[in-house]
Amino acid sequence: MTPEEVVQKQLDAYSACDIDAFAATYTDDVKVVDGSGKVLCDGIAQLREVYGPLFRNNPNQMAIITKRITAADWVIDDEEVIGRADNKRRNAVAIYRVRDGLISHVTLVAK
Numbered sequence: 001m002t003p004e005e006v007v008q009k010q011l012d013a014y015s016a017c018d019i020d021a022f023a024a025t026y027t028d029d030v031k032v033v034d035g036s037g038k039v040l041c042d043g044i045a046q047l048r049e050v051y052g053p054l055f056r057n058n059p060n061q062m063a064i065i066t067k068r069i070t071a072a073d074w075v076i077d078d079e080e081v082i083g084r085a086d087n088k089r090r091n092a093v094a095i096y097r098v099r100d101g102l103i104s105h106v107t108l109v110a111k
Contacts, residue, residue, distance in 0.1 A: 003098035004068070007075040010096075010103060015062035017055035023048055027104045035109035058084045073098050 001009070006025055013021035023044055032041035032050075041047040055061075060083040067078040074097060081090040090110070097105040 001101055003073055003075050003096070004070045006098050006101060006103060007077065007096050011063055011065065011077070014051075017059050017061065019048060019052045019055050022051060022055075025103055027099060027102045030102075030104055030106070032106045032108065035107065040108070060084075 010022060010025035013025065026044055026047060028044045030041065030044060030047055031039060032047065033039050041050050061081060062083050063077075064080045064082065065077050066080060069076040074095065077094045077096070079092055079094060081092070084090070092111055093109040095107040095109070096103050
């Protein structure tokens with residue numbers, strides 16, 4: 001799979017709130033950080049701990065990509081998340097690094 005295909009598979013699992021399919025797109029040592037570099041998830045177990053409850057509590061959420069840029073192992077998505085329980089729309093830029101067919105690093109920058 002290309003990096004873009006891996007990220008799209010992850011996005012589809014996110015919008016389906018399928019934690020197993022979502023986690024399957026990440027490396028065991030994945031790091032997710034915010035725009036300031038603060039670690040949000042360190043490893044696949046913590047990713048499951050963070051996103052599992054998010055999916056359970058927001059079964060109607062979905063991410064809509066408004067723009068995507070790809071370059072080598074990098075995929076950058078400008079996205080809007082809708083359908084959360086609080087009815088608030090969220091906008092962010094997600095910067096993915098794909099290594100050996102899996103996402104190894106994500107930087108999430110809230111807009």
